[in-house]
Amino acid sequence: MNTPSTILSAIPRRLHLQHNHPIAITRQLIESRFPDYKTYNDLFPVVTVGQNFDSLGFPPDHVGRSRTDTYYLNKDTVLRTHTSAHQADTFRANESAGYLISADVYRRDAVDRSHYPVFHQMEGARVWDRETLQDGKTLAQTVWDDVAKIPKHTSIEVEDANPPYHPERNPLQDSHSAEEVEAIGAHLKRSLEDVVVTIFSTAKAATSASSSASAGTIPAAAIEPLKVRWVEAYFPFTSPSWELEVLWQGEWLEVLGCGIVKQPILAVAGVPSKLGWAFGLGLERIAMLLYSIPDIRLFWSTDSRFLSQFSSSQPLRRFLPYSKYPACVKDVSFWLRTAASAAGGRANNATAASHDFHENDVMEIAREVCGDLVEDVRLVDEFVHPGTGRRSLCYRTNYRSLERTLTNDETNELHERFRKQLVQKLGVELR
Ligand code: FA5
Numbered sequence: 001m002n003t004p005s006t007i008l009s010a011i012p013r014r015l016h017l018q019h020n021h022p023i024a025i026t027r028q029l030i031e032s033r034f035p036d037y038k039t040y041n042d043l044f045p046v047v048t049v050g051q052n053f054d055s056l057g058f059p060p061d062h063v064g065r066s067r068t069d070t071y072y073l074n075k076d077t078v079l080r081t082h083t084s085a086h087q088a089d090t091f092r093a094n095e096s097a098g099y100l101i102s103a104d105v106y107r108r109d110a111v112d113r114s115h116y117p118v119f120h121q122m123e124g125a126r127v128w129d130r131e132t133l134q135d136g137k138t139l140a141q142t143v144w145d146d147v148a149k150i151p152k153h154t155s156i157e158v159e160d161a162n163p164p165y166h167p168e169r170n171p172l173q174d175s176h177s178a179e180e181v182e183a184i185g186a187h188l189k190r191s192l193e194d195v196v197v198t199i200f201s202t203a204k205a206a207t208s209a210s211s212s213a214s215a216g217t218i219p220a221a222a223i224e225p226l227k228v229r230w231v232e233a234y235f236p237f238t239s240p241s242w243e244l245e246v247l248w249q250g251e252w253l254e255v256l257g258c259g260i261v262k263q264p265i266l267a268v269a270g271v272p273s274k275l276g277w278a279f280g281l282g283l284e285r286i287a288m289l290l291y292s293i294p295d296i297r298l299f300w301s302t303d304s305r306f307l308s309q310f311s312s313s314q315p316l317r318r319f320l321p322y323s324k325y326p327a328c329v330k331d332v333s334f335w336l337r338t339a340a341s342a343a344g345g346r347a348n349n350a351t352a353a354s355h356d357f358h359e360n361d362v363m364e365i366a367r368e369v370c371g372d373l374v375e376d377v378r379l380v381d382e383f384v385h386p387g388t389g390r391r392s393l394c395y396r397t398n399y400r401s402l403e404r405t406l407t408n409d410e411t412n413e414l415h416e417r418f419r420k421q422l423v424q425k426l427g428v429e430l431r
Pocket residue numbers: 081082083084107109110114115116117119121123235238241254255256257258259278279280281282283284285
């Protein structure tokens with residue numbers, strides 16, 4: 001068991017079901033774009049390793065299974081790392097051609113304003129059955145007819161609508177024709193572009209409404225046009241696979257992964273004649289875009305200054321930060337061990353020396369030492385000493401509480417503990 005009590009205490013929160021919570025409102029908004037899909041919003045987060053990984057074809061050595069990435073309750077049981085853990089069971093239940101699953105999921109990950117160890121995903125899937133095709137149509141024709149029913153939008157700029165894929169990692173599946181995959185892929189992308197456009201037109205309306213109320217009118221150019229792009233991705237349970245990214249505050253933000261469901265999953269689930277698509281999206285990511293919520297930690301706030309700003313029965317309004325407590329920024333610079341010092345270290349400390357540097361180790365230490373008081377950790381400088389060839393890194397840590405002003409002593413103490421742990425756990429040399 002490697003699951004801390006802080007994580008276990010998040011289980012009863014179920015933000016996706018909390019009335020008037022922005023995660024719940026976002027879920028409902030997306031659900032409204034899939035009116036015929038069956039929704040499952042109440043699935044328990046403790047699942048077997050079989051459900052979370054094996055049923056989806058994760059290889060035995062996949063990094064996702066490691067204890068540094070996944071919270072284990074015992075060797076056979078985990079907190080689900082994604083809603084895909086319920087894919088096989090839901091296909092087996094066979095209750096509807098399309099379904100949506102929303103739930104809390106749990107992972108170790110980076111420290112910044114868009115990553116948190118507990119978050120919420122929505123899984124969606126849609127299948128067609130080779131055995132019940134109507135009017136003598138092929139499966140591909142049937143799917144294209146369904147594609148035509150999805151609203152077309154002009155207010156979206158799609159870069160790389162069809163990224164090339166690598167056949168060795170995203171092969172056409174044996175029982176699928178290229179035409180079928182093209183049609184199902186088009187249905188998948190159109191459905192998700194429709195979701196994103198809905199979200200953004202709602203968000204834009206909210207932006208102009210709140211700005212005209214407070215600060216007169218803002219120039220149209222201040223509102224960014226909606227830019228998205230499709231990128232090739234890899235998942236053990238879909239082929240081909242894509243990720244959808246949205247341009248948000250000048251950076252490409254990944255909001256979902258998706259693809260054509262691998263046929264063995266449907267076969268094992270007892271529905272071998274069906275084929276279709278699946279996606280998994282991060283509800284926090286969408287809600288942050290929708291409401292302009294600047295920090296993922298805010299979703300866990302029980303402060304009425306946060307919660308009172310959201311209502312499912314009123315037009316959507318942008319989140320107005322009630323108070324931003326000052327950040328305290330501190331840098332830490334260190335030399336990485338050279339090959340020689342690593343080798344020297346090996347004699348004394350086998351564990352530290354055999355351990356190569358990964359940025360995620362810095363992130364994990366920050367999370368452990370600082371909890372929710374750390375907002376962001378990022379690399380700001382890196383150079384190689386021309387004489388010695390040693391590499392130096394500088395990380396900038398933003399300390400900020402969402403609830404109060406941190407004292408100088410408090411941040412100094414946190415930062416000192418952070419620095420000490422870096423030396424102790426990574427064997428770096430502070431500068
Ligand atoms: C998955 O979890 C796949 N199960 C998605 C999928 C489903 C693919 C069905 C194919 C078919 P991924 O690990 O990329 O993929 O996560 C999906 C989304 O969850 C991301 O795009 C992102 O929006 C969100 N997400 C991932 N990690 C975090 C995190 N630490 N904090 C907040 N959101 C996150």
